[in-house]
Amino acid sequence: MNYSEKVLEHFMNPRNVGEVENPDGIGQIGNVNCGDIMRMTINVAQNRITDVKFKTFGCGAAIAVSSMVTEMAKGMTLEDAVGISRDDVAVALGGLPDKKLHCSNLGTDALKAAVNDYWCKTGHPEKVVPLEDDHSEHDTETGASCCSSDERGCGQPDDGGAA
Numbered sequence: 001m002n003y004s005e006k007v008l009e010h011f012m013n014p015r016n017v018g019e020v021e022n023p024d025g026i027g028q029i030g031n032v033n034c035g036d037i038m039r040m041t042i043n044v045a046q047n048r049i050t051d052v053k054f055k056t057f058g059c060g061a062a063i064a065v066s067s068m069v070t071e072m073a074k075g076m077t078l079e080d081a082v083g084i085s086r087d088d089v090a091v092a093l094g095g096l097p098d099k100k101l102h103c104s105n106l107g108t109d110a111l112k113a114a115v116n117d118y119w120c121k122t123g124h125p126e127k128v129v130p131l132e133d134d135h136s137e138h139d140t141e142t143g144a145s146c147c148s149s150d151e152r153g154c155g156q157p158d159d160g161g162a163a
């Protein structure tokens with residue numbers, strides 16, 4: 001499988017690895033097909049993502065995608081951040097092999113889930129956006145949140161930041 005130089009560079013030197021302190025939003029999702037897991041934590045101020053970090057248990061493409069998504073999202077408004085598409089990420093990485101496009105859904109969906117979690121916790125469940133993929137069969141944490149029971153299904157853990 002051929003990866004672009006940018007994918008390889010982000011895989012070898014991933015940015016924003018870890019967890020932000022006192023996260024305002026947490027998104028953790030898994031890919032039902034490959035079993036990979038991604039967790040994103042965000043800090044938010046004045047409707048912008050001021051910091052974002054990731055932990056990914058997954059393939060090299062998923063790690064490169066996570067790294068790129070965090071770079072793209074930092075400083076964005078929440079609305080712009082949830083508008084990042086998997087194609088945006090793939091383009092920013094200089095392309096991804098077709099078989100690896102689902103890995104970029106994991107990245108954009110983990111970010112969306114973190115923003116959804118923030119919106120839920122701050123009393124704005126009406127802003128919750130749908131995820132690209134259905135990760136419901138592979139959620140690794142469960143727990144009630146303000147939007148876990150609605151049809152948009154962010155289904156995020158409400159653990160207040162506990163790892």
Ligand code: FES
Nearest residue numbers: 034036059062103
């Ligand atoms: S193969 Fe699972 S995210 Fe890439």
